[in-house]
Amino acid sequence: MAGTLESLVFKPVQELAMDCKVLPERYIHKCPDEAFYVDPPVIDIPVIDLNLIQFPSASADQVLETLRTSLSSCGCFQVIGHGMTSSFLDQVHSIGRDFFALPLEKKLECSRSAEDIEGYGNESMQSEHRILDWADRLYLTTNPEDQRKFQFWPQNPENFREILQEYTNKLILLNKVVLKAMSRSLNLKEDCFLDQCGENTDMITGFNYYPPCPRPDLTLGGKEHADGSAITFLLQDNEVGGLQVLKDDQWFSVPTVPNALLINVGDQVEIMSNGIFKSPLHRVVTNSERERLTVAVFCSPDSSRYIEPAEELISETSPRLYKKIKNYLQIYSENQQQGKRAIKAAKI
Numbered sequence: 001m002a003g004t005l006e007s008l009v010f011k012p013v014q015e016l017a018m019d020c021k022v023l024p025e026r027y028i029h030k031c032p033d034e035a036f037y038v039d040p041p042v043i044d045i046p047v048i049d050l051n052l053i054q055f056p057s058a059s060a061d062q063v064l065e066t067l068r069t070s071l072s073s074c075g076c077f078q079v080i081g082h083g084m085t086s087s088f089l090d091q092v093h094s095i096g097r098d099f100f101a102l103p104l105e106k107k108l109e110c111s112r113s114a115e116d117i118e119g120y121g122n123e124s125m126q127s128e129h130r131i132l133d134w135a136d137r138l139y140l141t142t143n144p145e146d147q148r149k150f151q152f153w154p155q156n157p158e159n160f161r162e163i164l165q166e167y168t169n170k171l172i173l174l175n176k177v178v179l180k181a182m183s184r185s186l187n188l189k190e191d192c193f194l195d196q197c198g199e200n201t202d203m204i205t206g207f208n209y210y211p212p213c214p215r216p217d218l219t220l221g222g223k224e225h226a227d228g229s230a231i232t233f234l235l236q237d238n239e240v241g242g243l244q245v246l247k248d249d250q251w252f253s254v255p256t257v258p259n260a261l262l263i264n265v266g267d268q269v270e271i272m273s274n275g276i277f278k279s280p281l282h283r284v285v286t287n288s289e290r291e292r293l294t295v296a297v298f299c300s301p302d303s304s305r306y307i308e309p310a311e312e313l314i315s316e317t318s319p320r321l322y323k324k325i326k327n328y329l330q331i332y333s334e335n336q337q338q339g340k341r342a343i344k345a346a347k348i
């Protein structure tokens with residue numbers, strides 16, 4: 001729903017940040033840990049070149065083994081050889097940056113309503129009780145095409161639609177390649193996960209804008225969460241870090257690798273892999289100097305499809321851990337609003 005300044009139902013963090021000396025109470029975490037403001041160790045995750053696993057070979061097997069190890073321990077990896085140039089990825093980044101640089105009135109033309117997840121907005125419209133994220137977001141359904149709601153798509157910058165369309169087309173293909181690689185790495189038939197997801201990948205693209213914050217020691221750009229997707233593609237900010245991932249109960253910084261996309265397992269691949277692959281808890285810390293912009297694309301099976309642990313992964317020694325379920329994103333959003341981990345609801 002298009003908004004106006006008068007009908008503003010939320011306060012953009014970007015506006016708040018312009019003149020913020022004292023952090024409002026609702027952004028303050030009661031028990032911040034040191035990793036909010038002292039960079040924790042950098043996580044050692046592989047950078048996987050997709051060209052190396054295209055055809056079966058001994059070296060492809062080695063790469064798939066690296067993939068399996070990484071996804072079973074921390075649930076993420078970086079990918080190169082994805083067929084997108086760095087200048088194209090810069091353009092994807094720029095359309096987000098340019099959108100958030102527009103005057104507020106222009107951004108409000110894309111604003112979402114309190115009931116909708118799509119459009120420009122932030123958490124302040126969803127919940128009265130939660131601690132709020134120091135971030136504004138623009139969420140858009142990008143696939144299937146007939147579910148796009150163009151009223152939320154910015155007219156400005158002018159190339160927004162064209163670039164987002166092209167990025168979506170590339171990620172539809174990449175999503176298939178990655179799901180196949182994940183299945184292969186577990187010695188499953190390569191279409192095992194893909195068949196569960198179906199042809200029509202459901203894709204939601206989120207542009208995350210994190211303004212500089214006066215008190216990075218007290219707040220987060222994104223609270224600790226796991227993604228409800230099957231897999232998530234994250235285009236990080238080449239210049240400003242902030243993403244952290246939890247591994248063995250310790251927070252690690254996630255490095256930015258030029259021209260790489262970060263891929264993380266979401267809850268739905270954790271379910272399909274019967275818990276072998278981990279949907280990692282992650283969060284975003286802020287800084288007082290620089291804004292940060294990232295683009296997250298959440299890929300999920302379409303809501304009518306059932307997903308369940310792959311039969312081949314279940315045995316007497318590794319019993320089935322998750323139920324057969326559908327429309328996981330609905331379960332996810334209900335649990336998330338109550339601050340709960342949705343995947344618990346899928347456990348047997």
Ligand SMILES: O=C(O)CCC(=O)C(=O)O
Nearest residue numbers: 206208222243284294296
């Ligand atoms: O912006 C980031 O680094 C991470 C964003 C994220 O985790 C999300 O949008 O789910």
Ligand SMILES: [Fe+2]
Nearest residue numbers: 225226227282
């Ligand atoms: Fe996330």
